[in-house]
Each structure stands twice: as structure tokens, then as C-alpha cells.
Amino acid sequence: MAVRLEAMKGVVAAVLTPLREDLSIDRAAFAAHCTRLLDAGCHGLGIFGTTGEANSFSIAERVDAWEALVADGVPAATLVPGTGACALPDAVTLTREALAVGAGAVLALPPFYYKGVSDDGLFAFFAELIERVADDRLRLLLYHIPPMAVIGFSPALIGRLLDAYPGTIAGTKDSSSDAARIEATCREFPQLDVFTGSESLLLDTLRWGGAGCISASVNLNAREARAVYDRFQAGEDAAAEQRALSQVRRAIGDRQLIPALKAIMRARTGDDVWRTLRPPLRPLDAADAAALVAALGD
Amino acid sequence: MAVRLEAMKGVVAAVLTPLREDLSIDRAAFAAHCTRLLDAGCHGLGIFGTTGEANSFSIAERVDAWEALVADGVPAATLVPGTGACALPDAVTLTREALAVGAGAVLALPPFYYKGVSDDGLFAFFAELIERVADDRLRLLLYHIPPMAVIGFSPALIGRLLDAYPGTIAGTKDSSSDAARIEATCREFPQLDVFTGSESLLLDTLRWGGAGCISASVNLNAREARAVYDRFQAGEDAAAEQRALSQVRRAIGDRQLIPALKAIMRARTGDDVWRTLRPPLRPLDAADAAALVAALGD
Numbered sequence: 001m002a003v004r005l006e007a008m009k010g011v012v013a014a015v016l017t018p019l020r021e022d023l024s025i026d027r028a029a030f031a032a033h034c035t036r037l038l039d040a041g042c043h044g045l046g047i048f049g050t051t052g053e054a055n056s057f058s059i060a061e062r063v064d065a066w067e068a069l070v071a072d073g074v075p076a077a078t079l080v081p082g083t084g085a086c087a088l089p090d091a092v093t094l095t096r097e098a099l100a101v102g103a104g105a106v107l108a109l110p111p112f113y114y115k116g117v118s119d120d121g122l123f124a125f126f127a128e129l130i131e132r133v134a135d136d137r138l139r140l141l142l143y144h145i146p147p148m149a150v151i152g153f154s155p156a157l158i159g160r161l162l163d164a165y166p167g168t169i170a171g172t173k174d175s176s177s178d179a180a181r182i183e184a185t186c187r188e189f190p191q192l193d194v195f196t197g198s199e200s201l202l203l204d205t206l207r208w209g210g211a212g213c214i215s216a217s218v219n220l221n222a223r224e225a226r227a228v229y230d231r232f233q234a235g236e237d238a239a240a241e242q243r244a245l246s247q248v249r250r251a252i253g254d255r256q257l258i259p260a261l262k263a264i265m266r267a268r269t270g271d272d273v274w275r276t277l278r279p280p281l282r283p284l285d286a287a288d289a290a291a292l293v294a295a296l297g298d
Numbered sequence: 299m300a301v302r303l304e305a306m307k308g309v310v311a312a313v314l315t316p317l318r319e320d321l322s323i324d325r326a327a328f329a330a331h332c333t334r335l336l337d338a339g340c341h342g343l344g345i346f347g348t349t350g351e352a353n354s355f356s357i358a359e360r361v362d363a364w365e366a367l368v369a370d371g372v373p374a375a376t377l378v379p380g381t382g383a384c385a386l387p388d389a390v391t392l393t394r395e396a397l398a399v400g401a402g403a404v405l406a407l408p409p410f411y412y413k414g415v416s417d418d419g420l421f422a423f424f425a426e427l428i429e430r431v432a433d434d435r436l437r438l439l440l441y442h443i444p445p446m447a448v449i450g451f452s453p454a455l456i457g458r459l460l461d462a463y464p465g466t467i468a469g470t471k472d473s474s475s476d477a478a479r480i481e482a483t484c485r486e487f488p489q490l491d492v493f494t495g496s497e498s499l500l501l502d503t504l505r506w507g508g509a510g511c512i513s514a515s516v517n518l519n520a521r522e523a524r525a526v527y528d529r530f531q532a533g534e535d536a537a538a539e540q541r542a543l544s545q546v547r548r549a550i551g552d553r554q555l556i557p558a559l560k561a562i563m564r565a566r567t568g569d570d571v572w573r574t575l576r577p578p579l580r581p582l583d584a585a586d587a588a589a590l591v592a593a594l595g596d
Binding site for chain 1 (some may be wrong): 385416
């Protein structure tokens with residue numbers, strides 16, 4: 001239990017997925033990027049969350065990529081695969097495969113096609129999922145991201161799920177950017193590992209008793225995020241580190257996050273595997289990418 | 299060409315999917331319901347659109363069901379399978395399989411996970427889809443349903459797709475409930491088969507030059523819908539038939555549409571295959587179902 005929980009705390013990168021021009025995943029680049037992120041201090045790697053363009057890949061592509069990462073030397077226990085799907089059988093398949101790979105935890109979107117669904121309906125979905133997977137090793141993080149999924153996890157729903165599946169519902173990733181909600185979740189559910197979806201709130205989340213961040217920008221600033229985490233754990237002031245950490249997201253501003261992050265990655269590495277996104281996402285145009293890189297002072 | 303286009307005009311039911319208690323599809327009930335709908339006058343059958351809970355089923359479940367319907371005697375040319383998916387390879391697989399089954403046309407959602415995507419990104423998605431499927435038989439209906447997908451097809455995007463793929467982009471299903479938009483689409487794109495997603499606008503859509511409706515309520519009132527269509531085609535006044543057709547949706551009011559339709563189906567047939575929905579959708583509670591049936595005067 002202790003080892004498992006440890007793998008779910010701290011700095012988790014919502015890992016970008018490197019693509020070839022034909023839209024297939026560049027396996028070698030993916031493993032190399034994951035290894036760099038761990039070397040830079042990440043505790044975990046969110047593979048195929050929103051930032052990793054999860055829903056742009058088939059189930060087979062996602063499972064193949066998880067297996068390849070482990071085969072290529074990325075420790076399985078560091079993986080936090082995204083296993084959410086609209087269809088219950090797809091969510092079951094992804095969850096089982098993530099466990100088979102040896103992942104430390106999984107990140108589960110709600111079934112996001114229908115809107116206006118009830119807490120009862122979402123509870124039924126997760127109850128069916130957990131009971132069909134039927135595996136004590138399952139540590140499930142509830143992925144609350146209303147800007148994309150529109151539907152999400154109300155506090156009442158989180159409470160019901162925790163009551164029904166206390167060993168399995170391990171945490172939440174909250175990408176609402178709603179500081180008050182994240183603080184309230186930390187206070188109301190101390191048994192839950194609460195991750196902020198934005199590293200801008202990492203220090204605050206740690207102060208509220210949260211577990212850390214699962215964040216897109218950490219593709220670029222894992223060291224800064226780890227510095228915040230380590231100083232907080234040591235009881236030291238981490239305000240300067242948090243300011244440094246927040247710089248990437250400030251520079252990105254209101255650009256689309258995933259194209260912006262890939263543009264910065266490409267500028268920093270010179271590697272074309274960061275040029276391509278699967279449609280409907282598109283790369284930043286060259287002028288906007290240059291302006292962004294300039295704003296970062298790279 | 300004429301035969302194909304004929305299969306895409308008129309009254310198309312957005313077919314409900316009958317389920318067993320274990321959430322699997324009841325194959326016999328599905329074929330029987332489809333046959334009843336054709337006997338009642340439907341020109342076509344939308345299989346696994348929103349109403350059919352498409353996104354609650356895996357790709358394999360959807361393809362198996364199409365094949366079973368044809369094997370069970372439902373004419374393949376009447377099928378309008380839903381083939382939309384967030385992931386391009388999934389959309390390619392579903393489209394190819396729908397063509398392999400012999401479907402008359404396919405109904406394609408936009409990739410609906412990411413929000414705020416550009417027309418360029420959506421154009422790139424459909425261009426990749428059409429070029430990867432690479433099949434002259436493909437007749438694609440653009441499925442515009444902002445209440446669920448949030449993103450959709452702007453007039454500019456429809457125009458770009460029509461210019462690029464004039465033989466393939468065959469029509470649109472518009473579930474915006476925006477009469478002005480549907481009328482404008484009919485006028486701006488006379489080469490497009492425009493279907494209203496709500497049968498409440500069937501007569502209007504036909505007057506504007508549209509093709510018909512692809513509608514959920516038609517599970518219950520196919521005869522009334524066909525009467526509107528036939529009287530319009532004969533140049534006769536169909537206002538009384540349209541009023542009768544609109545009654546189901548008026549009675550449903552602001553209830554969730556799919557649970558409400560299944561509740562009415564169950565009351566009318568006495569068949570428990572209409573009791574179950576896949577989570578996150580839930581059945582109406584018994585009292586609400588009874589009130590709805592009473593309001594319909596059943």
C-alpha cells in the first residue's frame with residue numbers, strides 16, 4: 001500500500017505524445033522524453049491524458065504505447081495512464097490493460113459525450129467499471145476537466161464513490177482551475193490524493209494538503225515543479241520556485257495549450273517529432289510559435 | 299447514384315438500441331424494431347447515432363450489430379450508421395465497416411473531445427478520414443449536434459468540405475434546433491441533403507428544400523412522419539400531420555430525450571428491452587414515466 005501511494009504523489013507530467021508526420025507515435029522519442037522527465041524529477045508520468053491527445057488514439061494504439069514505454073525501460077510504476085472512455089467496455093479494456101502493464105494508478109475521465117447526465121448515472125458508470133475490472137490493484141484518479149469533458153465530478157459524487165469504493169478511488173486530478181474547489185476537495189476528502197491540473201496552483205495545493213500536480217507544462221519545467229515540491233516537503237519557503245514554475249503558462253496566455261507546448265518543445269529540442277498534432281488539433285503557425293518562444297526568453 | 303441518393307431522403311429513424319439487463323444489445327429485438335420502423339414507412343435507419351447510445355458502445359459492438367441487422371433481414375441500403383469518433387483511426391474503422399456492410403450513407407460526428415478547435419482542424423480531420431477510407435461509395439452526412447458535441451460544423455466549414463469532396467459530402471443532420479440555421483443551410487448548399495434532427499421541423503425543412511428528418515421521436519411516430527413527407531411530396535397541405543407528428547416531443551418536454559423515448563416504448567410494447575440504458579444514461583423513474591405516458595394519452 002505505501003509504495004503504491006508514494007507513486008501517486010508529487011509531480012506528474014501530463015506527457016505530450018511525439019508524432020511522426022504520418023500521425024503515428026514515434027516510439028523512440030516517446031520513451032526518451034519520458035526518461036528525461038523522470039531524470040528531471042517527475043514522480044510520475046500521465047500517459048494519454050488530455051495533453052497526450054488520448055482521445056485522438058485508438059485503444060490499441062494506447063495500449064501498444066504503454067507496453068512499448070515499459071519495454072523501453074520506463075518503470076511501469078511511474079505510469080499513470082489515461083483510461084477514460086465514453087463507452088463502458090472501452091473504459092474496462094483500457095483499465096485492465098493499464099493494470100496488466102503495471103501502472104501505479106489510472107486517470108479516468110467521465111463518459112463525456114452526453115451532457116446534463118446525473119450523478120446517479122455517473123456513479124452507475126464508475127460502479128460498473130470498477131466491478132467489471134474487479135482488481136484490488138486498481139487505484140483510480142477521478143479526472144475533473146470541465147473545459148473539455150463539460151460534465152464532471154460534483155463533491156457529492158466524489159463522496160459517494162469514496163464511500164462505495166474506498167480502496168479504489170485513490171485521488172482526483174482537478175483541471176477546473178478553480179482554486180476554491182481544489183481547496184474544498186482537499187479539506188472535505190483528506191483520504192483522497194488531490195492533484196491540481198495546473199502547476200500554477202502546485203504550492204497552494206500542497207498547502208491545502210493535496211498530493212501534487214498532474215500538469216501539461218511539466219513537460220517543460222519538471223525541475224522547477226520538483227523544486228517547489230521538495231522545498232514544501234522540507235518546510236522551506238517555495239514562493240520563488242512557484243513563481244518560476246508559473247512562467248510557462250503565463251507566457252502561453254490564451255493560446256491553445258497543447259499546440260503551444262509542442263511549439264516550445266520543438267524550439268528547445270529542434271526535433272520535428274513535436275511539430276505534428278493529430279487533427280482536430282493543429283500546430284501553432286510559425287509566427288505565433290516564434291512570438292511564444294521569444295516571450296519565454298528561450 | 300440515384301438509388302443511393304434516394305436512400306438518403308425522407309424519414310430516417312434515429313433508432314433506439316434495445317438492451318438486456320446485463321447492458322448487452324438484444325439482437326432479436328433490435329432487428330424486429332428496425333423491421334417495424336421500415337414497415338411503418340421509414341426510408342432509412344440511423345443505427346448508433348446519439349439516440350442509439352452510439353458512444354456507449356465499443357467499435358466491435360457497433361460493427362457486430364450492423365452485421366447482425368443485415369443478417370437478420372434489414373436491407374443494408376436503409377442503414378445510416380453513426381461512424382463518428384474522437385480518434386481518427388476509430389472513425390476510419392467505423393466508416394470502412396459501414397461501407398463493407400453496404401450502408402447507404404454514414405452519419406459522422408465531429409471529433410468531440412477537444413473544445414474550441416478551429417475549422418482548419420476539423421477540415422483536416424475529415425480530409426484525413428475521407429482520404430484514408432478512399433472509397434467512392436462513401437456518402438457522408440455531417441452530424442451537427444452542438445448540445446452534445448459542443449463543437450460543430452460552421453457554414454464556412456461545410457462549404458470547404460463540399461468544395462474539396464463534392465461526391466462524398468452528401469448531406470448533414472442538423473440537431474441544433476435552430477430553424478434559421480437549417481433554412482440557411484438548405485438555401486446556401488442546395489446540393490446537400492439537409493436533414494433536421496427534430497421531426498418538429500420536418501415540414502419546414504422540406505419547404506426549405508431539405509431532404510427530411512433523422513429523428514429520435516420517429517421510433518414512436520414513423521407513420522405520422524411519413525404522412526407529412528408523402529403529403530408534402532404530393533403537393534398537399536400537411537400542417538395537420540405535422541401537428542400530430544410534433545406531439546411526442548411536446549409531451550416529453552424538458553425530460554432527457556433518450557430515457558423518455560425508452561419509457562414510452564416500454565409502456566407501448568410491454569417489452570423490458572426498453573427498460574435499460576447504458577450508464578451514464580439512466581431510465582426515467584417510474585412515476586415520471588407514468589406521467590409522460592399519461593400526457594401522451596396512451
